[in-house]
Amino acid sequence: MTIIHNRSLDDIAETGPTLGGNAVTRAFSGGSIGRLIGMLALIAILGFLTIYPLAMLLYGSLHSTPPGLAGEFNLNGYRAIMTTQNFLVLINTVGISLAKTVPSLTIAVFLAWIIARTDTPFRGTLEVLITLPFFIPPILTAMAWGMLGNPQVGVINLVWRSISGSPDPLVNVYSYGGVVWHMCQYSIPFLFLFTVDAFRAMDPSLEESSRMCGASRWTTFRKITLLLMLPVLTSSFMLSFIRGIESFESPLFFGLPAGIKVITTDIYESINHRATPDYQYATSLSFAIMGLMFLLVIWQWALLRGKSFQTVTGKGFRPNVMELGPWRWVTFGFCVLFFIITVVLPVGQLLLGSFFRFFGFYTYEMLTLEHYRAVFSNSEFWRAVRNTMMLGLLGATATMALGAVVAYVSVRTRWRGRSLIDGMAWLPWMMPGMVLGVGFLWAFAMLPGPIPIYGTVWALLLAYLALGTPVAVRVMTGAYHQLSYDLEECSRVHGASWFQTMWRIMVALAWPAFAVGWVLTFFGIMRELSASILLYSVGSETLAVVLLKLWANGNAEQVSVIGLMMMLLVILFRWVQLRFIKARISKL
């Protein structure tokens, strides 16, 4: 997707009106010196954020000792990862990701069709509810499902045993099924966001003409609608598959206890769960997985080349809405059921867990508020709240600012080197959080002594900045593409300077996209676990890290309390976003 996107950016810039490009270029700081300095600064920043950790990853994978210690160069790391056991891990990783992508895509397309193309009641509200799970940090639902589906004391199994009288549990989330199940809860709303607009934007006459040609509704759906959506579906499939390979929370919570290993948890374990952390092994594995991601991205690119059907004609039309009759209550029920399973059940479990002395023992005399007291008097918790809020606010702002500048340079100017910075900003797209975390571990350790970044919150900030930049650039590129060059040129003609034009025209017109991207980045930072868990140290914990530590200590009840706080924050932000920012997130 991104590659396609970048290509089209270049095309646009190439074919963009010469006058516009030159006018803007010429006017910037009155000459090429300012432009040169600006470009060098951008290249330096992006280089530090993306190329440097990547290079360090390669360096570390060939280095025999942990970061910062003297050692020799060898290929032991790569030799160590070439084992049968690791081959199984690779099969597991790919298999689990495939197993979750296929059903998720099917359900997501069905949901998107219900929302965009049927007369199901309360579609507007349902759309908000269906997409809500996407914004909940996965660690929260992972923990909630850990309690719901625990084979011994999980609510689902308690209820099942009391109904059926059977001594065996109904579900066990600590299994392959559990891992896949938890991933699906995130993939479905994510894929839904991707496909629903494709359904909406399709020119209805493309389908109507098929019906006029004698094809039934079902034939039309198969032969026209689905095939027209094939590019969108393919790219959603690939994206979801890639995210499945990057996924950390689901295999960490449900896979590891059952002995199911995937690549991300293997990297995590080899650093955090061994008597002596094996950095070379972890780094080699990280570099290998990046190679895999690179192949996947290339494959995605090849699949999609020349297949982006322009189904949007730019004319206003309302999509075909199918009247379902009494069936519309069935589709309504399906959407509500999805919401209950993905949001109501986990949040209900957190609520339940937070008020009882021990989760699993839900009797009247076990009711208590002590967990709330414990959490609120815990200074580590408040420090994590401060860290998370600070990182979120600062990180989202910095990421979006960087993204806005990079996107501007690559879309709206013809400066030399713009493809370079565009490519650099896109690099982290291939790096799962865990891999980037390992890269930055090396990167910070190799910095000269007087720059003490390692172990501070700034280390996390830099990692978040790198992780968020590709999305930020995408959001802003999309926004700039919709603004015609005329708008800028007209402002210049009427006497505004370059900076005035930037501020009064570009910023004024692009800010809704900026805001959407900001909220998205903020959510991204709040939920980030895989890089944080490698880069935090005492004093710089985030909420997600504190949650994981509490959970590891068996403190599920306090986890519930903190989880509820985070849930409130998610709902508050989502509400603000829906209420005040009309632009759609799915424009990504």
Added chain:
Amino acid sequence: MASVTLENVTRMYGAVTAVDQVNLRVKSGEFVTLLGPSGCGKTTTLRMVAGLEKNTGGRISIGDNVVSDADKGYFVPSERRRLGMVFQSYAIWPHMTVFDNVAYPLRIRRRTDKEIQDRVMNALRLVEMEQYAERPSPALSGGQQQRVAIARALVFEPEVLLLDEPLSNLDARLRTQMGDEFRQLQQRLKITTLYVTHDQSEAMALSDRVVVMHGGKILQVGAPEDIYRRPESRQVAAFFGTPNLLQAKVRNCRPNGGQYYKLDVEGRGWSGECHAAIEIPAGADVTVMVRPENLQIGEAGAANGGLSWAGEISQAIFRGPHRSVMVKTADQTLHIETPSLADVGIGRAVTVAAPSDAAWAVRS
């Protein structure tokens, strides 16, 4: 080929009536155009015939078969109506080649490969697109897409052909050319055609009959020349071009020997003869319509029969093929189109005249 019959066809959107009690019969092999400004209900009417929209009242028949009867709750879905349709956006499926697009209606009907090959190539030959058969359809220009859309609509020899503003996305020159080609094709195949447009000249050039619609209702149905020269109401008169509409009183009314009536009318500061479709009693108020191209400018005082006005030239605009001239009379300003060869002097006193058969009166 089949006829199309609409009886009291109505479409409501909530409390809004988009199409109001429309009655129309399109004869077999006839080319009928629904004409009107946007929002007049013409596209909705077409879509109801297509079965893409359900009529909330009335009955639609194609040939001898009722396809939709709102009162009985009977409705035949689009795909079983055996229609061909060309959409405004052409709706060429971008994931298929030209051949596949045109073959689609036949493949849906499970025809043999041989038959599909023959008929698709025939249809493409009809629109002169046979050399583009293997092209991917996104690589077509607007005019080519339009031809493919027509080929696809014709390939399975539908009962009726429906067209929804098919020329509106083309540039002016291509629009005229495609329109003429399409009219020839239609006359050759003798296919019943229902055509929607908001372009008056397109409607007149193509149709056997024109249906003028406004606010969901039919104002007038008739041959293009009738609609243009002999409108039944002021609204229809005003819809075509920019006619001069003059208030007058009838002094005398008599049959002219043919199917029309001859009137003596008198306006403020002018009088003369004109025609009307119906007998209008003396003393009644009428609106007299005179088309700009039927008015002639002569020297002051030189009037001869028909209608004439004395006035002074206030404005002249060169438009290439003709010249628009404004003449200020005692009553109002007349709009005249003259050949563009001769220059006219601004401020000159002139007499404007029209023959009586170029002036048409409707009750106002």
